[in-house]
Amino acid sequence: MSLFSKTIVGLDIGSSSVKIVQLKPSGTQWQLMAMGMAEIPKESLELKNQDVQRAAVMDAIKRVFKESGIKSKKVATSLSGDSVIIRYVKLPFMTAEELKGAISKEAEQYIPLNIDQVVLDFQILGEAQEDGQKKLDVLLVAAKVDVVDQHLLMLKSTGLTPMVIDVDAFALQNAYEINRLEPSEETVALVNMGASLTTINILEGNNTRFTRDIPVAGNDFTKEIQKEFNLKFSEAEELKKSHGTISMEEDDFSLSTVSQKDDRVLRMSDVMTPVLNKLLGEIRRSFDYYETQARKKTVERVILLGGSARLKNVNRFLANKLGIPVEHFGAFRNIEANKNIDAEQLAEKEYHMGVCLGLALRQMES
Numbered sequence: 001m002s003l004f005s006k007t008i009v010g011l012d013i014g015s016s017s018v019k020i021v022q023l024k025p026s027g028t029q030w031q032l033m034a035m036g037m038a039e040i041p042k043e044s045l046e047l048k049n050q051d052v053q054r055a056a057v058m059d060a061i062k063r064v065f066k067e068s069g070i071k072s073k074k075v076a077t078s079l080s081g082d083s084v085i086i087r088y089v090k091l092p093f094m095t096a097e098e099l100k101g102a103i104s105k106e107a108e109q110y111i112p113l114n115i116d117q118v119v120l121d122f123q124i125l126g127e128a129q130e131d132g133q134k135k136l137d138v139l140l141v142a143a144k145v146d147v148v149d150q151h152l153l154m155l156k157s158t159g160l161t162p163m164v165i166d167v168d169a170f171a172l173q174n175a176y177e178i179n180r181l182e183p184s185e186e187t188v189a190l191v192n193m194g195a196s197l198t199t200i201n202i203l204e205g206n207n208t209r210f211t212r213d214i215p216v217a218g219n220d221f222t223k224e225i226q227k228e229f230n231l232k233f234s235e236a237e238e239l240k241k242s243h244g245t246i247s248m249e250e251d252d253f254s255l256s257t258v259s260q261k262d263d264r265v266l267r268m269s270d271v272m273t274p275v276l277n278k279l280l281g282e283i284r285r286s287f288d289y290y291e292t293q294a295r296k297k298t299v300e301r302v303i304l305l306g307g308s309a310r311l312k313n314v315n316r317f318l319a320n321k322l323g324i325p326v327e328h329f330g331a332f333r334n335i336e337a338n339k340n341i342d343a344e345q346l347a348e349k350e351y352h353m354g355v356c357l358g359l360a361l362r363q364m365e366s
């Protein structure tokens with residue numbers, strides 16, 4: 001068997017769509033071999049019936065494999081939101097081997113769940129001093145056993161072989177690092193605005209220092225538009241994607257020109273801006289928390305991605321309010337794409353693909 005047929009593919013099961021990415025090593029870099037994205041119909045998720053929901057997700061998984069032509073069944077997937085608990089803690093100094101044996105005991109006081117009911121993982125981030133004692137900076141990750149079991153069961157019943165279960169925030173970090181051409185010590189915040197969650201990962205150089213999933217994202221914009229215009233969710237979604245924009249005070253002139261033609265643009269902006277302000281408040285709180293922990297370090301730049309980063313002016317709005325540069329991040333900006341991949345499709349989907357690219361990169365470590 002060739003190396004390529006054994007590759008693990010990244011499969012990001014988001015709340016609005018399923019994404020897939022297959023990479024191939026190419027010299028010291030990677031080549032994008034195939035990708036795809038399949039919507040999960042919102043209506044089926046609103047039925048609150050778990051069997052219907054699972055069937056809708058499984059159907060989207062099947063479609064994304066078909067669309068992308070990917071044959072490998074080995075997948076790296078991820079969890080996010082309430083299903084994972086992430087803690088940055090200081091533990092007594094010991095070797096990684098020792099910590100492996102001691103992790104459940106050490107983690108117990110930090111994880112608000114019965115330790116027997118979670119799957120634990122950890123990463124040593126470095127050494128630290130506390131009260132004159134040498135300590136370890138450790139990243140603890142815990143997921144509920146039954147959530148993991150259900151996730152695995154769903155993948156297996158779709159005919160897939162799960163190889164890796166990651167966390168959205170860490171997959172994003174991988175995707176960002178592979179695209180960064182030069183090493184840097186700067187502190188950046190990755191902000192992935194999806195449909196139901198906005199994931200933040202604050203990095204100092206290559207080290208994660210803070211992560212959080214904020215439950216404010218694209219669906220909240222759509223729901224406001226839905227109410228304002230009395231539309232179905234799918235109609236509001238279309239309107240947002242085609243005409244949605246966040247109006248900026250300094251653009252008054254151009255907006256008044258627009259408003260003569262279409263006051264829907266302004267009304268949409270008016271109902272979406274409070275949602276964005278709420279998200280901004282949560283982003284600020286996260287930065288404040290990091291900055292009080294980090295002493296003297298501040299977040300220098302925001303890297304914006306996720307489908308909702310496509311909403312017009314979101315980057316400008318955040319840059320204005322936060323007072324730091326906010327840069328869009330396309331997942332494949334430094335990854336060569338196979339010539340079979342349509343450039344237009346690639347450009348359109350790139351913002352959605354951060355987590356998925358990070359997952360596809362996990363094959364390197366396995």
Ligand SMILES: Nc1ncnc2c1ncn2[C@@H]1O[C@H](COP(=O)(O)OP(=O)(O)OP(=O)(O)O)[C@@H](O)[C@H]1O
Nearest residue numbers: 014015016017194195196197218306307308310311
């Ligand atoms: N052109 C656009 N303008 C505004 N929003 C857009 C645009 N295109 C897509 N979106 C929004 O992007 C969101 C989907 O992004 P993404 O694929 O990153 O989410 P997801 O991974 O499915 O969700 P989550 O990670 O929250 O579970 C939707 O809310 C969608 O409305």
Ligand SMILES: [Mg+2]
Nearest residue numbers: 014015194355
């Ligand atoms: Mg997502």
